Amino acid sequence: MKVAVIGAAGGIGQPLSLLLKLSPLVDELTMYDLVNTPGIAADLNHIDTDAKVTGCLADEGFEGALQNADLVVIPAGIPRKPGMTRDDLFAINGGIISNIAENCAKSCPKAHILVISNPVNSTVAIFAEVFKKCGVYDPRRLYGVTTLDLVRANSFISELSGGKLQSKDLNVTVIGGHSGETIVPIFSHNSNSQLVSFYESLSMEQRDSLIHRVQFGGDEIVTAKKGQGSATLSMAYSGFRLAESLMKAIAGETNIIESAYIQLDQSIQGSTEVKSYIASKGLTDVEYISLPIKLGPRGVESIEFDILNHINENEEELLSTCLEQLKGNIAKGVDFVKGAN
Ligand code: NAI
Numbered sequence: 001m002k003v004a005v006i007g008a009a010g011g012i013g014q015p016l017s018l019l020l021k022l023s024p025l026v027d028e029l030t031m032y033d034l035v036n037t038p039g040i041a042a043d044l045n046h047i048d049t050d051a052k053v054t055g056c057l058a059d060e061g062f063e064g065a066l067q068n069a070d071l072v073v074i075p076a077g078i079p080r081k082p083g084m085t086r087d088d089l090f091a092i093n094g095g096i097i098s099n100i101a102e103n104c105a106k107s108c109p110k111a112h113i114l115v116i117s118n119p120v121n122s123t124v125a126i127f128a129e130v131f132k133k134c135g136v137y138d139p140r141r142l143y144g145v146t147t148l149d150l151v152r153a154n155s156f157i158s159e160l161s162g163g164k165l166q167s168k169d170l171n172v173t174v175i176g177g178h179s180g181e182t183i184v185p186i187f188s189h190n191s192n193s194q195l196v197s198f199y200e201s202l203s204m205e206q207r208d209s210l211i212h213r214v215q216f217g218g219d220e221i222v223t224a225k226k227g228q229g230s231a232t233l234s235m236a237y238s239g240f241r242l243a244e245s246l247m248k249a250i251a252g253e254t255n256i257i258e259s260a261y262i263q264l265d266q267s268i269q270g271s272t273e274v275k276s277y278i279a280s281k282g283l284t285d286v287e288y289i290s291l292p293i294k295l296g297p298r299g300v301e302s303i304e305f306d307i308l309n310h311i312n313e314n315e316e317e318l319l320s321t322c323l324e325q326l327k328g329n330i331a332k333g334v335d336f337v338k339g340a341n
Pocket of ligand 1: 012077078080093117231
């Protein structure tokens with residue numbers, strides 16, 4: 001398994017690379033960035049695990065980093081500063097993602113691609129459009145990383161319960177997109193009945209504030225870091241969680257479910273049902289959404305859309321707001337590439 005991290009010298013890239021270096025599933029790790037990767041790679045290579053790490057710099061080109069990669073994880077770009085929304089990153093990160101996509105299309109068109117760079121709601125569409133232009137797009141292998149939203153939902157509800165709900169027993173479903181109101185946590189339905197009972201025991205104010213905290217949890221970090229960036233360690237953990245699950249699925253392990261922001265495409269089972277659900281809300285052109293997905297050797301096998309049949313009225317309303325916003329975010333990503341023609 002060869003994994004490439006693009007933007008590997010950054011706040012997310014370094015701890016993410018450390019976690020990948022510790023994974024027995026990784027044989028080869030290439031770290032690509034504009035700066036510093038040879039030194040960071042040398043440092044990681046002193047760890048006595050078997051993954052071989054190489055640092056690549058932008059002036060050497062992408063090829064060495066990307067050639068034969070099975071998995072490419074992308075945290076390249078600028079993070080938010082206080083007062084910024086993820087959408088404020090679009091102009092700069094859109095160009096960075098588009099350039100990385102062109103190079104992936106050339107050097108590793110069959111790799112699984114995990115996009116972390118914000119605004120994820122749009123950067124995934126940019127990546128897909130570039131791959132389409134190059135004639136190498138497979139929607140089953142492109143994932144926007146939204147794992148941090150559910151990781152936060154687990155942490156926040158556990159904290160609110162005063163430790164009665166232990167994080168290790170929690171797997172809250174979060175659907176929609178990855179920014180503010182497009183993040184829709186589903187607390188009303190879960191296989192963990194204790195979690196649902198606890199949620200139902202909360203007042204409406206407590207429920208609203210829990211949902212708001214999940215939607216805008218990223219702002220807490222941006223504010224606390226006082227201009228020094230956004231979530232990095234919790235993001236590295238979350239990105240690694242998705243990457244590790246995917247590596248297990250590629251290696252043949254079955255029944256692996258994670259959530260990610262993917263394109264609704266007929267090659268993915270369940271897409272038609274999700275599209276019908278969206279159409280029933282009077283919306284079209286919402287081609288991407290984050291939902292639980294089953295992973296297999298070829299990537300996304302199916303969408304576990306049953307959750308949509310169980311959400312309560314409030315969550316339905318949140319989802320409608322989300323879908324309206326996603327539509328615009330997606331169109332912006334698509335236009336970014338099409339407009340460049
Ligand atoms: P950072 O600034 O610490 O690191 C970014 C790295 O990307 C830097 O080392 C920089 O040199 C590199 N870079 C910039 N342009 C590049 C290019 N063209 N090619 C290769 N490398 C390039 O930022 P941080 O904190 O690591 O965040 C990275 C991205 O991840 C941001 O866009 C941020 O908004 C996003 N993010 C996404 C989350 C998610 O849940 N999906 C959560 C947190 C952050």
